[in-house]
Amino acid sequence: MRPGETTPGTRPADPSVGPLLAVHAHPDDETLATGALLATWAAADAPVTVVTCTRGERGEVIDTPTHPTGVAHLEGDGPALAAHREQELAAALDALGVTDRLFLDTVGGPGRLEDSGMAWVAPGIAGPAPDSGPTAFTRVPLDAAAGRLAAVLRDRRPAVVVTYEAGGGYGHPDHVRTYETTVRALDLAADPGADVDGEPWRVPERWEVVVPADRWHAGRAEVAASPRHRALAAEAGLTLPAPDVDPPPLAVPAPELAADEVVTVAVEPVLDRVLAALRAHATQVQHAGATDLPGVCAHYALSNGELAPVLVDATVRVRR
Numbered sequence: 001m002r003p004g005e006t007t008p009g010t011r012p013a014d015p016s017v018g019p020l021l022a023v024h025a026h027p028d029d030e031t032l033a034t035g036a037l038l039a040t041w042a043a044a045d046a047p048v049t050v051v052t053c054t055r056g057e058r059g060e061v062i063d064t065p066t067h068p069t070g071v072a073h074l075e076g077d078g079p080a081l082a083a084h085r086e087q088e089l090a091a092a093l094d095a096l097g098v099t100d101r102l103f104l105d106t107v108g109g110p111g112r113l114e115d116s117g118m119a120w121v122a123p124g125i126a127g128p129a130p131d132s133g134p135t136a137f138t139r140v141p142l143d144a145a146a147g148r149l150a151a152v153l154r155d156r157r158p159a160v161v162v163t164y165e166a167g168g169g170y171g172h173p174d175h176v177r178t179y180e181t182t183v184r185a186l187d188l189a190a191d192p193g194a195d196v197d198g199e200p201w202r203v204p205e206r207w208e209v210v211v212p213a214d215r216w217h218a219g220r221a222e223v224a225a226s227p228r229h230r231a232l233a234a235e236a237g238l239t240l241p242a243p244d245v246d247p248p249p250l251a252v253p254a255p256e257l258a259a260d261e262v263v264t265v266a267v268e269p270v271l272d273r274v275l276a277a278l279r280a281h282a283t284q285v286q287h288a289g290a291t292d293l294p295g296v297c298a299h300y301a302l303s304n305g306e307l308a309p310v311l312v313d314a315t316v317r318v319r320r
Contacts, residue, residue, distance in 0.1 A: 018159025167249020
């Protein structure tokens with residue numbers, strides 16, 4: 001599927017379907033995974049809510065000569081980094097236009113939900129950290145976290161809930177747990193017998209963030225071949241996307257995706273909002289900027305220092 005092209009089973013995102021609720025693991029995920037979707041709803045003055053499961057206490061902090069943040073000392077200081085990333089999240093959501101936001105552990109009973117940590121196991125793919133603590137999100141019983149989210153679903157009564165696919169986008173343990181928590185919460189929210197505050201609510205659609213695998217590869221190839229991006233990589237000490245690497249779980253082969261209903265989101269109409277939100281997450285995202293490649297409208301890099309494309313269309317797979 002080429003940028004802007006629609007095929008049978010594909011429809012453009014339409015905020016008139018009703019309220020949208022996004023569930024993410026850490027501050028920055030809402031922008032990286034669903035920034036254009038959230039901004040599209042907000043730009044249409046449609047109800048949109050973001051639920052963040054942790055505060056990213058164990059995240060890495062980018063602070064380099066070409067991306068100086070001055071807060072490298074926060075890395076490893078969980079409470080201080082959490083407080084800082086709360087501020088980054090607030091600024092990013094302001095940029096996207098999202099006013100309804102909450103952390104999952106502010107709902108229901110006591111108990112903090114904290115970042116479980118991760119380790120890079122391959123370019124762009126994360127795996128479990130070897131030392132996650134007892135308050136880590138992945139160690140909280142599934143129904144305890146899902147019950148909190150179910151109460152939010154009953155209160156907000158969204159038409160659509162969006163989160164990662166089963167592989168958590170790129171394998172981060174908290175992303176996988178967020179997917180599991182969301183799926184379970186949808187069941188609990190709809191169950192009249194569940195011990196959850198509020199009246200039962202069955203969410204009509206669950207959306208999973210995916211990208212057609214061929215477009216994932218094509219976007220990376222465009223960035224790697226671009227003279228502008230080669231110059232940026234050399235100047236900023238970044239790397240270009242490597243060819244022929246295994247794609248992360250969110251990249252779905254075309255034959256598999258062809259069997260699903262797909263919703264596409266045009267990024268360019270809300271690109272300014274998305275770029276401002278990416279830049280608000282300065283400890284996690286560096287060198288975010290617009291570009292004019294055929295299938296790529298922007299670029300950024302994470303702490304691994306690899307330039308990544310923002311495709312001109314974002315994609316979600318519909319589940320019911």
